[in-house]
Amino acid sequence: MRVLVVEDNVNLADVVGMGLRMKGFDTTVIYDGRDAIDELDDSRWDLLILDRDLPGVHGDEICRRLRARHDPVHILMLTAASRTNDIVQGLGLGADDYLTKPFAYAELLARVEAVQRRLGLADTGPFVRGGFRADFHTGDISMNGEPLRFGQRELAVLRMLVEAHGAVVGVDRLYDEVWQDDHAHAKSIVKSTVYTLRSKIGDPNLIETVPGQGYRIP
Structure with a gap:
């Protein structure tokens, strides 16, 4: 499964990216909203792990653009905003799932693997x-x-x-x-x-x- 991680916290992004690669996911990490737009325009992705508060282009705008063009990518939105209204707003923009910071890596991985199962891309065995x-x-x-x-x-x-x-x-x-x-x-x-x-x-x-x-x- 192809995963694009867009997160401006370089340390967090790199840790998430390495962890997902170790689990076998084809993962690319990007730190800026404008670069994310370019990557999403050029390639097809199965899952987008998207921070909301990005430099360049805000995560909300990226989400809005993807849904406006009916891009099928599954979007897992990350944010430090944990109020119910913030979560509802993020889902209303077209995100499929929402994870508030700080989060446990095990929870992130469980959500990624759930997407993999839904897409029928689960590991086929040894x-x-x-x-x-x-x-x-x-x-x-x-x-x-x-x-x-x-x-x-x-x-x-x-x-x-x-x-x-x-x-x-x-x-x-x-x-x-x-x-x-x-x-x-x-x-x-x-x-x-x-x-x-x-x-x-x-x-x-x-x-x-x-x-x-x-x-x-x-």
């Missing part, structure tokens, strides 16, 4: 290739029955490759979605992470390099 088995729902990953341990970013890269269903995932996309910052050596960082994954898995052929394009699990 990924198995030969002796390799990965169940991202439980976090159990093993090779020939032996448990494997990965860092957060290693796991995020592995999951992106698995969920591409054999398609090539470009280096730029891997870096942008897992690290989400600018770095002159992004290609080397991704290459090093893939090397570590191959070493830990013990099967160098599981992750295939596609020269000039990226990586895939065929």
Whole structure:
């Protein structure tokens, strides 16, 4: 499921984004309302986690525009305003759900997973290739029955490759979605992470390099 997080609190946005990626959601984080409008115009999203009080373009206006053009994206609105009138107003603008700050990450995740179930995009089960088995729902990953341990970013890269269903995932996309910052050596960082994954898995052929394009699990 594709999730767009729009939140101007950078630390909060990054924590939410990383947490959702670790759970296997294809997540992009944006910190400004104008950038959010551009992203929503260019791509289709399943879920928009939208802060109301945004710089650039207010969250209310983003919500209003999406509903005016009948965009089917599910909108979960975030706000520090917890009065009943504020909640009613947000839902009246077209939000599907509402979560007040501060919130527990577990509650946010439960609401995201509820959207996933309603959209029929729930996890289809463990990924198995030969002796390799990965169940991202439980976090159990093993090779020939032996448990494997990965860092957060290693796991995020592995999951992106698995969920591409054999398609090539470009280096730029891997870096942008897992690290989400600018770095002159992004290609080397991704290459090093893939090397570590191959070493830990013990099967160098599981992750295939596609020269000039990226990586895939065929």
